[in-house]
Amino acid sequence: MMNLETKEQLILAKAIDAFQRTTGLQIHHVWEGGPADALLTIQTPDHPVHFEAEIKGVIDRFKTLTHIRELGTRTKPVLLVAPYITKEIATQCRELDLPFIDEAGNAYIKTPGLFVYVVGQARPERTHEKPEFTALTTGGLKIVFALLNQKTIAPQTYREIATFAKVALGTVGPVLTNLENRGFLTPTDLGPRRILDKKRLEEEWVAHYPIKLRPKLNARRFTAAKEDWYRDVNIEQYDAYWGGEVAAEKLTGYLKPAKITIYARKNLDRLIVENRLRPDVNGDIEILEAFWAVDTELQMNGVVPALLVYADLLATTNPRNIETARLIYDRYLTQA
Known part of the structure; x- marks a missing residue:
């Protein structure tokens, strides 16, 4: 029996089955592999290919992929096994030369005598998170953001948490229970939540x-009339904040923004008119709703919280954005 948690076993079993179905290749052996989650052998027409499997239920496009790629010092190549690999993540895996398989049948493997690249397979209808992970719903993600960015909010009442996260009061209880059950919050009988x-x-x-x-x-x-229009703008006067690449430049001084991301709270008319912004579905300026209620403890003047900047950068496939995300994580999130 593999030395894996039940959830990991299920991910691995489904991914192997999907790989065999979409490629016609067989994975003959799966067993406990020391530092790896499992050892896999793919039987090609000419010879067997061996991998050390790393099974991940959740993929962080920067840390997970980079960490796994850096495991190349192991005796066998590392193969990422996940519930689902999107086209964007598949592209990044290929750029990193990181082999992967998922439950949908998507795969990338490049070794001497074997090349497999399958992308675009539909996400499986049943996911491992659907029945239990209420913290991964839209409302749940807002609540988790509140907890991560406002240190004093965790022990507060449901109503106070709902107000900060801008969610319905009834959303809070199930999400906090889910986080507690999964080991992210202290049990309520141990004093104030943390x-x-x-x-x-x-x-x-x-x-x-x-x-x-x-x-x-x-x-x-x-689209703006002037390329560097944002540099002299006091964005806070519009009850708005810089996100993405502009925020990254302000936090690190390392990135020259190619796209402008703004999170705004109220009516956008003044921001749009005074800065001569023109609607353009292909424009390089994106304005989104700010989804938290007030400034957070981890928020710099005029810039969204570092966690959101980090997420915005990782949502792109731009290598320089990914590199800047590392800087932001090291400077602002490891110390938070």
Whole structure:
């Protein structure tokens, strides 16, 4: 029996079955592999190919992929096994030369005598998170963001948490229970609530934000009359904040923004008119709704919280953005 948790066993079994179905290749052996989650052998027409499997239920596009790629010192190549690999993540894996398989049948493997690249397979209808992970719903992600960015909010009442996270009061209880059951919050019988395993909770939030919450923020796109129009703008006077690449430049001084991201709270008319922004579905300026209620403890003047900047950068496939995300994580999130 493999030395894996039940959930990991299920991910691996489904991914192997899907790989065999979409490629016609067989994975003959799976067994406990020391530092690896499992050892896999793919039987090609000419010879067997061996891998050390790393099974991940949640993928952080920066840390997970880079970490796995850096495991190349092992005796066998590392193979990422996940519930689902999107086209964007598949592209990044290929750029990193990181082999992967998933439950949908998507795969990338490049070794002497074997090349497999399958992308675009539909996400499986049943996911491992659907029945239990209420913290990964739209409302749940807002609540987790509140907990991660306002240190004093965790022990507060449900109503206070709902107000800060801008969610319905009835959303709070199930999400906090879910976080407690999964080891992210202290049990209520141990005194005031506090976050546990903050790093892993951040990773989960960053992985799901661009998929489940960001698309609900009513994004609108614009073009400006002047390329560097944003440099002299006091964005806070519009009750708005810089996100993405502009925020990254302000936090690190390292990135020259190619796209402008703004999170705004109220009517946008003044911001649009005074800065001569023109609606343009292909514009490089994106304005989204700010989804938290007030400034957070981890928020710089005029810039969204570092966790959100980090997530915005990782939602792109731009290598320089990914590099800047590392700087932001090291400077602002490891110390938070």
